[in-house]
Amino acid sequence: AQSVTQLGSHVSVSEGALVLLRCNYSSSVPPYLFWYVQYPNQGLQLLLKYTSAATLVKGINGFEAEFKKSETSFHLTKPSAHMSDAAEYFCAVSDQSGGGADGLTFGKGTHLIIQP
Amino acid sequence: NAGVTQTPKFQVLKTGQSMTLQCAQDMNHNSMYWYRQDPGMGLRLIYYSASEGTTDKGEVPNGYNVSRLNKREFSLRLESAAPSQTSVYFCASSESRKSPLHFGNGTRLTVT
Numbered sequence: 001a002q003s004v005t006q007l008g009s010h011v012s013v014s015e016g017a018l019v020l021l022r023c024n025y026s027s028s029v030p031p032y033l034f035w036y037v038q039y040p041n042q043g044l045q046l047l048l049k050y051t052s053a054a055t056l057v058k059g060i061n062g063f064e065a066e067f068k069k070s071e072t073s074f075h076l077t078k079p080s081a082h083m084s085d086a087a088e089y090f091c092a093v094s095d096q097s098g099g100g101a102d103g104l105t106f107g108k109g110t111h112l113i114i115q116p
Numbered sequence: 117n118a119g120v121t122q123t124p125k126f127q128v129l130k131t132g133q134s135m136t137l138q139c140a141q142d143m144n145h146n147s148m149y150w151y152r153q154d155p156g157m158g159l160r161l162i163y164y165s166a167s168e169g170t171t172d173k174g175e176v177p178n179g180y181n182v183s184r185l186n187k188r189e190f191s192l193r194l195e196s197a198a199p200s201q202t203s204v205y206f207c208a209s210s211e212s213r214k215s216p217l218h219f220g221n222g223t224r225l226t227v228t
Contacts, residue, residue: 036219104161104217108156108157
């Protein structure tokens with residue numbers, strides 16, 4: 001079964017600084033990987049996805065993530081943080097083995113705080 | 117362009133009461149899901165439906181039942197609510213079992 005670990009339940013950065021949110025996965029086969037963002041009192045919105053094409057994936061709102069198989073990582077980055085980036089971010093993995101439940105397995109989330 | 121619509125948005129139940137959470141999607145998606153979100157736990161899959169007429173258990177199915185009424189609608193029922201079911205419930209849909217999920221805005225349920 002696959003699993004996702006997000007390092008840091010809270011990350012605080014200054015406005016204009018680099019954003020780095022960490023995600024490591026475990027999977028028996030090459031997975032599909034996703035980052036979602038959740039703003040207060042809303043559902044989750046897809047930021048970007050990796051589906052075995054290019055290892056560097058660009059998403060919405062200036063975010064990108066790099067798939068590193070050797071490190072089993074899929075960290076999310078943004079060069080310059082904006083106040084509007086303050087939200088909860090979730091990394092998720094999809095089982096491509098053909099077995100197991102459908103849907104995605106989510107990490108526990110990282111709350112991104114932007115300091116003015 | 118509604119996407120995934122959940123009703124109600126908020127609900128307060130007493131222990132032992134029952135209720136049904138409704139979900140409908142207008143994207144002609146085959147797969148639908150129910151997740152619960154608890155602080156520090158991320159999202160956990162309760163039940164899913166890969167296609168009309170089929171349902172399967174996820175990670176945390178105990179205390180819940182589901183119905184895939186048609187391709188658009190997927191409901192979640194709590195037969196006898198317990199305080200441990202206090203949570204935010206999200207419905208989601210996807211084009212296929214491995215595609216990205218599209219989420220509704222959630223139902224915030226409190227069981228006292």
